[in-house]
Amino acid sequence: MADRPGRSFASFSSRRSAMEYGSDPVAEETRGLIREVVALLEKHQHKGAFRELAIYAEPQVLGELRKMLPDTLSRLVVHEAAANFVPLDSADLTRRLNDDPALTLTPGQAR
Numbered sequence: 719m720a721d722r723p724g725r726s727f728a729s730f731s732s733r734r735s736a737m738e739y740g741s742d743p744v745a746e747e748t749r750g751l752i753r754e755v756v757a758l759l760e761k762h763q764h765k766g767a768f769r770e771l772a773i774y775a776e777p778q779v780l781g782e783l784r785k786m787l788p789d790t791l792s793r794l795v796v797h798e799a800a801a802n803f804v805p806l807d808s809a810d811l812t813r814r815l816n817d818d819p820a821l822t823l824t825p826g827q828a829r
Contacts, residue, residue: 748779752786759791772821773798797821 762768771791775783777800787795797820803811815821 749782749786752779752783755783756786756788756791760788763791763794768794770794770796772796774801774803776800776802 759771771794773780773783773795775798780798780800784792784798797818799818799820803814806814
C-alpha cells in the first residue's frame with residue numbers, strides 16, 4: 719500500500735480524480751493477528767490446556783475477536799473485558815487479574 723492513494727482518469731473525460739484505498743491496512747493487520755491468536759487457542763484447546771477462557775482486549779479488537787471466534791472457543795468464554803494489559807510487567811498483570819472480581823474464585827472452587 720502506498721503512502722497515499724493514486725489517481726485515475728474518469729472514463730467519460732480527461733479529468734483525473736483520487737482513488738480510494740480498497741482496504742484499511744491497520745484493520746487487516748489486526749484481523750491477521752486475531753486469526754493467529756484464534757489458531758493458537760484452538761491448538762491448545764484441542765490439547766486440553768484449558769476448560770475456560772477469559773478474554774481481555776482493546777474494544778475494537780474485542781469486537782473483531784467476537785466475530786472471528788469459532789463456536790468451540792466462544793462456548794468456553796467465561797469473562798471478557800475491554801482492557802490493554804500489554805504495557806504491564808508480569809507482576810502488575812498478575813495483580814490486575816487477581817483483583818478482577820469476575821475472576822475471583824470462592825474457596826474450594828476449581829477452574
